[in-house]
Amino acid sequence: MPTRAPAPIVELTGIRVEFSDVVALDDIDFRLFPGEVHALMGENGAGKSTLIGVLTGTRTPVAGTVVVAGEERRFSGVADARAAGIATVFQETQLGPTLSVAENVMLGRERRGRFGIDWKRTRADAADALSRLGLDDMDPRTPMTMLSPAQKQLVALARSMVDDPRILVLDEPTSSLDRPEVDLLMRVIRGLRDRGVAILFVSHFLEQAFAISDRMTVLRGGRRIAETPTRELERADLISQMLGKDLEALRALGSERKAHHYAADGEPALRATGVGRRGELDPTDIDVYRGEIVGLAGLRGSGRTELASLLGGSLRADSGQLKVDGERVQLRSPSAALKSRIAMSVENRRADGIIADLTARENIVLSLQALRGWTRPLSPSEIAALADTYVETLHLDPADLGRPAGHLSGGTQQKLLLARALATRPHVLILDEPTRGIDIAAKLDIQRRVSQLAGDGVGVVFISSELEEVVRLSDRIVVIKDRDKIGELSNGPAVTVDSVVELIAAELDPLDD
CATH class of the missing domain: 3.40.50.300 (P-loop containing nucleotide triphosphate hydrolases)
Structure with missing residues (x-):
């Protein structure tokens, strides 16, 4: 008797997201299965962050359905997504730099006793969360200032795992790590996958995506281009799908x-x-x-x-x-x-x-203005001409020049x-x-x-x-x-x-x- 294929733990169907008059996601279908690492690939602006937002409750689709563990969901915020078993670790680790490992891991979930926070039990819970990631050697009392970037990323990961989520979203988790640190994080990710956690992995590092993922979905211009088992996908084909052109350049x-x-x-x-x-x-x-x-x-x-x-x-x-x-x-x-x-x-x-608060055009001229001296400001026509030069040479979008x-x-x-x-x-x-x-x-x-x-x-x-x-x-x-x-x-x-x-x-x- 043939084995029944597992049902997806996450299934998005016909997802459409709009920002003003811009369509950020257009009729997107996406599946994520238990015990797999699924790489989401695409250029900046392809729709990856928006899709993550739909999954984590920060973006509301105008059309389509979100089904988690067989139940249709409408998330009104991050708390709703967390309650559905979805946790996220972002590229910029949102940790308290003056706190200890335990305080960061258990932030908002501290154990309490008659006289406030019970730090002994809180540290024990943090140690348990770290142990489940294979990080038994990390002391929960260690100040964050003493940790490497990779260790901080693992603390953020441990915090996301305190509630035993079924779905883990990793948004550029290796962008600030060296190769040995990446290897450590990859071992932890594989351990979570083997425990049945469904992992959505977003990265610009193609080799890492190929090394860790079981399947890949490619987005381009807010549309799904392909969903392919990683072992069946050539690197050149992946990049061609992402760019919409070949690699001759x-x-x-x-x-x-x-x-x-x-x-x-x-x-x-x-x-x-x-x-x-x-x-x-x-x-x-x-x-x-x-x-x-x-x-x-x-x-x-x-x-x-x-x-x-x-x-x-x-x-x-x-x-x-x-x-x-x-x-x-x-x-x-x-x-x-x-x-x-x-x-x-x-x-x-x-x-x-x-x-961040200055326009793209103002950012371009900052160094030239500093070199020229602030008593001799560049004229609006000089600023416009200079910015227009780089629209062509660096393929900037003219519409971006006036935006923050x-x-x-x-x-x-x-x-x-x-x-x-x-x-x-x-x-x-x-x-x-x-x-x-x-x-x-x-x-x-x-x-x-x-x-x-x-x-x-x-x-x-x-x-x-x-x-x-x-x-x-x-x-x-x-x-x-x-x-x-x-x-x-x-x-x-x-x-x-x-x-x-x-x-x-x-x-x-x-x-x-």
Whole structure:
């Protein structure tokens, strides 16, 4: 007798969501089964966040049905979704930084006694929640300030599991993690799946989605394009479904950069000799020539961002010297770097980059206005002309220019930061994670533009956690490990991601200089 297929624990049928006159989701069908990891894939703006909102009670569809465990539901808020057994862990972990692990895990669910919170029982419940995730070695009394990003993500996951949800939504859970930390989180996710939890996994990291998921659903432009068992889906087909076009542009860009042989000529645009900062980066030498892309490769925390910040003026060096076009300079601030024609786009676009309440157009001109001086404001026509320039070169939507930057997609925000840096016409451009957490199309636009900038004579320092991207774009790759420069590779056909990984993983001989 054939085995009956399990019923989906979540079934969405004909879901339509509208924002004013914009259709965000159009006739979406979606299924999630117990004991599976289902990856939701698509570009920024494809409808992923809106679909998550429907599941978690923050978005109300104008048409369609939501069925959970065989019962039709209408969620009026997050509490309704939680009561139906749906828990969510978002990209930005919403934890109390001054609280302990136990206080965060049990927030709002503390055990109470005659005299208020019973901390002994509360900590015991937190320890039980951590233990169910295989985190027995995490002390519930540990302050959050002592935890790594991965550990904080696991605390957020433990908090979501306190009520034993049947459905877990993970929204970009690995965006700020290094590879070993990702491996730890993946082990925990697999353990939850094996216990029968239905997991919706949303990520821009394609390899992670392929590694962890059982099925994939692709959204594009608010419509469902495909639902496919992961084992039956080729990577090229997935990206083509997400983009609605083939990958020839990406392949051509990689071939172009790999075939490019840069020959250093004359003085470097930027030369750092013994530049370091106590406790953050050992004294380091690096040259950046006009017209080349220098990739910085290393694990998160290796010192790559600190090196970029020292070169870009947002950190002050306490050793070594910097020269720009052969002239010694002291970069005590980003504005001093701008005056030396060095511009930087920072890693954390939300906290340190974008001014959320200003329009996209106003964000683009910030650095140029600072360089020019606030007593000589740019005219409205100058601002408009400058912004219009980047509509074409970075494929920005003209309708976005007048909107608050905080309301725009991650990919658009990243393009605004790049446009802001380019508006100063830099000789050296430092890009720290310019494509992190953005969709494939925006990533390709930025990679193309970076390659064009090098062709136009700009020296580029490029940081990415995706080593494939570093290898694809760079002329030289500087490898950073444990706050120290440990090697440098000239890129070419023989250099692969494995070449970089082997260098990072190699144990240095203590006699090596």
